[in-house]
Amino acid sequence: MPSVDRLAMIKRFYRKYNRLPSYSEMLRLFHFASKKAVHLVVHKWIEEGLLKIDSNKITPTLRFFGLPLFGMIKAGFPILAEEDRQYLTLDEYLINDPNSSFLLKVSGDSMINAGIFDGDVVVVEQKREPVPGDIVLAEIDREWTLKIYKKDRRHRLAYLEAANPKYPPFYPTQELKIHGVIGGVVRKLAN
Amino acid sequence: MPSVDRLAMIKRFYRKYNRLPSYSEMLRLFHFASKKAVHLVVHKWIEEGLLKIDSNKITPTLRFFGLPLFGMIKAGFPILAEEDRQYLTLDEYLINDPNSSFLLKVSGDSMINAGIFDGDVVVVEQKREPVPGDIVLAEIDREWTLKIYKKDRRHRLAYLEAANPKYPPFYPTQELKIHGVIGGVVRKLAN
DNA sequence: CAGTATAGTAAACAAATGTTTACTTTGTCA
């Protein structure tokens, strides 16, 4: 059994249980008879930078549970050496303040020119102050909607704009509440 | 110190160290003098469904580290009761097979009509078989690019198409290699 | 094929884990 399989095994374990297996659990997983054998493979992973020890506890590193991020350049694709790769989690990439954010599945075509399609999921940050140009989750005259936050030059009044020429700007007749600023957009492609 | 602060504290701890703090660590964090006090708050969280116990180990649930996902409906916004909320992680939402995927920062405007803008990050799934219509990471005549995978009706030949009318279709003169299918698109908005 | 490094077994280790018991403080509300 090559060690890469073992790595895949505890990665699967980590994704399922959201924690690393203990030595005894790995012992069962890898069909070892001695914890020394586990100790060996774990410390090999530590040397490779996949795991690390803090406060005498073994924890995964970004290299363990993140995905490598590459940059696309015009001529050719940059396959970086393992040690130069940047590893990333989509959650930490997109979500600034997890305690005051939520996800929202968008419906409608009013933001297509901003690259937000029907069915996309957006990250709504509730504590962020909107500045003109931001895409916001707003409640305009008691109706919830996703639009661009704008401010009238003369009267300094806030209004909303769609990112689709077929819709006119929206000026509130009674009230305009901004419930959050969109910090990210996520789209899952077919299958 | 209200208990919601303590929850925020161990959420921060979890995001920083990718594991839950032990009782002794929480003892320090919360400035408790007895592990019994820790035990109490932990088991309150377990009852609330934020944590759970498997194999005598305390682990976080989706409710703990995920974000709630809401659906947008035309008239009004559905604020669901806590127990009806669906919790989600962007990583598990977008990434099907973490072991054979990577992230790629896109440059160029050739896919704007597919809602993929310059600077967006896409999830490339290496083991997925492309079907016509899929957006793929391809190497066409030694040049890497992100395009729509197509097949010629008559000759059954594969070619590439941009999602931007200003570019013509790309027919390979020598070779066309598909290195992966795009399974998701991610865009981080300003700041 | 002999020599040697690598990978594994078996058992013992201190230290840390989460739980429990018995008791005390704090806060709430009639």
Add this chain to the structure above:
DNA sequence: TGACAAAGTAAACATTTGTTTACTATACTG
């Protein structure tokens, strides 16, 4: 103000943690 529940202290508990020692099997390598 008095009663009572909730929250915390202090200490002891059995288990489990990851590490280590000494020894053995396996697999390369020249």
